[in-house]
Amino acid sequence: MKCPFCQHPENRVLESRSAEAGQSIRRRRECLQCKHRFTTYERIEFVSITVVKRDGRRESFDRSKLLRGIVRACEKTGIGQMRLAAIVDEVESLLQQRALREVTSNEIGEIVLEKLQSLSEVAYVRFASVYRKFQGIRDFVDTLDHLQNNGDKTDDRETAIEIATNLEQSAEDSDRRETEASMMAHS
Numbered sequence: 001m002k003c004p005f006c007q008h009p010e011n012r013v014l015e016s017r018s019a020e021a022g023q024s025i026r027r028r029r030e031c032l033q034c035k036h037r038f039t040t041y042e043r044i045e046f047v048s049i050t051v052v053k054r055d056g057r058r059e060s061f062d063r064s065k066l067l068r069g070i071v072r073a074c075e076k077t078g079i080g081q082m083r084l085a086a087i088v089d090e091v092e093s094l095l096q097q098r099a100l101r102e103v104t105s106n107e108i109g110e111i112v113l114e115k116l117q118s119l120s121e122v123a124y125v126r127f128a129s130v131y132r133k134f135q136g137i138r139d140f141v142d143t144l145d146h147l148q149n150n151g152d153k154t155d156d157r158e159t160a161i162e163i164a165t166n167l168e169q170s171a172e173d174s175d176r177r178e179t180e181a182s183m184m185a186h187s
């Protein structure tokens with residue numbers, strides 16, 4: 001950091017402290033050449049993430065939208081709101097750490113599924129059904145098979161099969177499915 005008075009590149013830090021309600025660090029510095037003092041602030045850089053949807057359209061990553069989709073998939077599964085918000089936090093910080101500023105809606109969906117898998121099979125199947133746009137009962141069976149190979153929560157699985165059957169019955173209402181799909185995974 002060059003001195004704003006003489007452009008000298010070296011300085012020493014006199015004092016560091018938390019500022020802006022813990023959102024930044026304020027440092028008081030002294031130029032090693034001209035002895036002038038100046039202040040710098042250090043902040044975490046939040047970059048905006050672009051989501052590339054299935055049809056190629058782009059939109060900014062919207063955490064409240066993702067949270068709504070996850071909340072819906074987790075209805076009546078007993079998973080607390082705090083845990084669901086934590087999933088969104090985890091997804092967001094994962095995206096923030098990547099070098100790429102673009103992510104596909106598919107990638108986001110897979111990250112969420114990975115996290116739901118250990119929490120609730122019901123939530124997993126619901127989220128997968130909408131985000132992967134299940135076309136019929138075959139897709140549910142495949143997903144349940146996948147879960148069967150990755151855990152053994154039998155009660156959950158029975159509930160998941162019930163949900164799968166119900167969803168299958170209502171699968172004819174394709175408009176509603178489209179709407180849910182776009183809400184759940186930025187599709």
Ligand SMILES: [Zn+2]
Binds near residue numbers: 003004007033
């Ligand atoms: Zn200076």
